[in-house]
Amino acid sequence: MLLLRQTQHQLTLFLRRPAAVFFVVAMPLIMFLVFVILFGNELIPETEITTAQFYAPALAVFGAVMACYTYLAISTATSRDQGVLKRIRGTPLKPAIYIWARILAVTVIAIAAALLVMVVGNLFFGVAFYPEKLPMALISLFLGCLSFAGLGMMVCAFCQTSDTVQAVTSATVLPLAFLSDVFIRPFRDVPVWVTWIADTFPLKHFSLAFGHAFRSDMGGSGFVWAGGEETYTALPRLAIMLAWGVAGAFIAAKLFKWDPKGEI
Amino acid sequence: MTPIRIQNLTKNYAGKPAVAGVSFEVQAGETYALLGPNGAGKTTTIEILEGYRRRDGGEVSVLGADPGVQGNGLRERIGIVLQTTALEPELTVEETVTNFRSFYPNPHSVGEVLELVDLGFASATRVKALSGGQQRRLEIGLGLIGNPDLVFLDEPTTGLDPDARRNIWNLVLELNAMGKTILLSSHYMDEVEALAHRLAVLVDGKIKAEGSPQSLRDQHGAYTEVRFYLGERPLPESFPPALRKIIHTERGWVIFEVPNPTPFLADLTNWSFKEQFELPHLSVTQPSLEEIYLNPTRGRRGAARNSKQAEI
Numbered sequence A: 001m002l003l004l005r006q007t008q009h010q011l012t013l014f015l016r017r018p019a020a021v022f023f024v025v026a027m028p029l030i031m032f033l034v035f036v037i038l039f040g041n042e043l044i045p046e047t048e049i050t051t052a053q054f055y056a057p058a059l060a061v062f063g064a065v066m067a068c069y070t071y072l073a074i075s076t077a078t079s080r081d082q083g084v085l086k087r088i089r090g091t092p093l094k095p096a097i098y099i100w101a102r103i104l105a106v107t108v109i110a111i112a113a114a115l116l117v118m119v120v121g122n123l124f125f126g127v128a129f130y131p132e133k134l135p136m137a138l139i140s141l142f143l144g145c146l147s148f149a150g151l152g153m154m155v156c157a158f159c160q161t162s163d164t165v166q167a168v169t170s171a172t173v174l175p176l177a178f179l180s181d182v183f184i185r186p187f188r189d190v191p192v193w194v195t196w197i198a199d200t201f202p203l204k205h206f207s208l209a210f211g212h213a214f215r216s217d218m219g220g221s222g223f224v225w226a227g228g229e230e231t232y233t234a235l236p237r238l239a240i241m242l243a244w245g246v247a248g249a250f251i252a253a254k255l256f257k258w259d260p261k262g263e264i
Numbered sequence B: 001m002t003p004i005r006i007q008n009l010t011k012n013y014a015g016k017p018a019v020a021g022v023s024f025e026v027q028a029g030e031t032y033a034l035l036g037p038n039g040a041g042k043t044t045t046i047e048i049l050e051g052y053r054r055r056d057g058g059e060v061s062v063l064g065a066d067p068g069v070q071g072n073g074l075r076e077r078i079g080i081v082l083q084t085t086a087l088e089p090e091l092t093v094e095e096t097v098t099n100f101r102s103f104y105p106n107p108h109s110v111g112e113v114l115e116l117v118d119l120g121f122a123s124a125t126r127v128k129a130l131s132g133g134q135q136r137r138l139e140i141g142l143g144l145i146g147n148p149d150l151v152f153l154d155e156p157t158t159g160l161d162p163d164a165r166r167n168i169w170n171l172v173l174e175l176n177a178m179g180k181t182i183l184l185s186s187h188y189m190d191e192v193e194a195l196a197h198r199l200a201v202l203v204d205g206k207i208k209a210e211g212s213p214q215s216l217r218d219q220h221g222a223y224t225e226v227r228f229y230l231g232e233r234p235l236p237e238s239f240p241p242a243l244r245k246i247i248h249t250e251r252g253w254v255i256f257e258v259p260n261p262t263p264f265l266a267d268l269t270n271w272s273f274k275e276q277f278e279l280p281h282l283s284v285t286q287p288s289l290e291e292i293y294l295n296p297t298r299g300r301r302g303a304a305r306n307s308k309q310a311e312i
């Protein structure tokens, strides 16, 4: 009960921050529209999918990352700067409930932001859904949210102020988004080190675990550990992503301070 | 049971002592004040009691528990007002109090608390639109919503105008009338005199004096300061040598600090009357406790140390 109340509390706060709502919910949708209009909603060369079919899931993932990583880290650091975290820690509310409420709230926001792009894509740009792959798509989205929330808490724990958190989240998300099949359609002649970097970090695995569920040229339901280029293979990607998330959460739990100047 | 008991509390930051052997007790129903200048160790002491900081040495008991060990059981029974404001600006007053209310097993109603802190009229107002004094009252309300036995108020009035200060004083007096035990910190003696049954003067992490405001006055207010303004002029030759001996000057003021002002004033005014020498801005005051303890450049010992002896 307390957990739900606190989740709702965090959602109320989010809805009253117009800048946050814009960047997390509206931005991915706007970028989707810009890309589709800019590139034209045609078949991407050498593939069987349209621009919209690629960008809708990619930007849905981007929205989820903005909510669970960027917004979670910045808003938590801001609360810490405001002394709100310290004050909460002086009440009988259990710290774990408070943190989980923040994570659940950003997960709800992430799913809403992702859904918005997907539904607009479906209604206006012919983005197709494939029922046999939808369960894995939803699982990927949910696990992606939790993993990036773990990383968001880690960044928040590492940095002293919300300004630094802002810088660090931008400096990590934006470059990776270009390399991870989020902002740019996959193309062939990339240097191998770029692929190597992208494969190391979790964003590409998130975008493909979710994105491949919306490919007509990929078969299966995603619940497989290995497969060729023609198979929707989500499990190894989810494993890598979760490893990042768990590591982040672990470090966050070790380092996190409710009162930056104090000892708790 | 004694709500607060501290013995020989010590706390260092990077090897530098912030609290150096502080001991005091606060009785049930009492309002106890820590009076001291910036950096005296008031917040450090209070936050150790609240469980925010760990102590380096000494014994501490808050409502019978050790705040360094005990967690939620203790937090249900104490109310906290931190030195710096910690509110979510996007929420309304009522939402803020309702949220905090849900943390406690046995809380007051939101309406009761808003009425107590006199914010009923603002229940739908966003926190960011409140004045500084109203925000402070809201924070005191949050400290009370859980129906605590013991309330910590770290500088509840700093930065407020005289009206808002009065407001908070009345509120603290009301809390005391409700039977709450209160530990507050302050920079101002007038505040402590208005609110506290007892106080400790804390300077550089040590208690310099402790007792009721009246008893501290009796102990330490024993010197009366007499001063008048001379400017650049010298004192006349005829000035009584007995008085001249105890003079010191400060920016044109001639200052005497005397244990018994009546005969001294008789001598001074007698001379002035006889010689037709005016004593501009003549004043007779008792230094306040703040001047004695908190402001090293004023007060009896401080003045003697810091201004050069007159050579008139």
Ligand SMILES: Nc1ncnc2c1ncn2[C@@H]1O[C@H](COP(=O)(O)OP(=O)(O)OP(=O)(O)O)[C@@H](O)[C@H]1O
Pocket: A261, A262, B013, B014, B017, B018, B036, B037, B038, B039, B040, B041, B042, B043, B044, B045, B083
């Ligand atoms: N987190 C900290 N890290 C290092 N030093 C600290 C820390 N907190 C306090 N100090 C130092 O400890 C001493 C006591 O500080 P404290 O905040 O307890 O004083 P205070 O009496 O509350 O002062 P003020 O009236 O300014 O609030 C000061 O010298 C301060 O610089």
Ligand SMILES: [Mg+2]
Pocket: B042, B043, B044, B083, B154
């Ligand atoms: Mg302080």
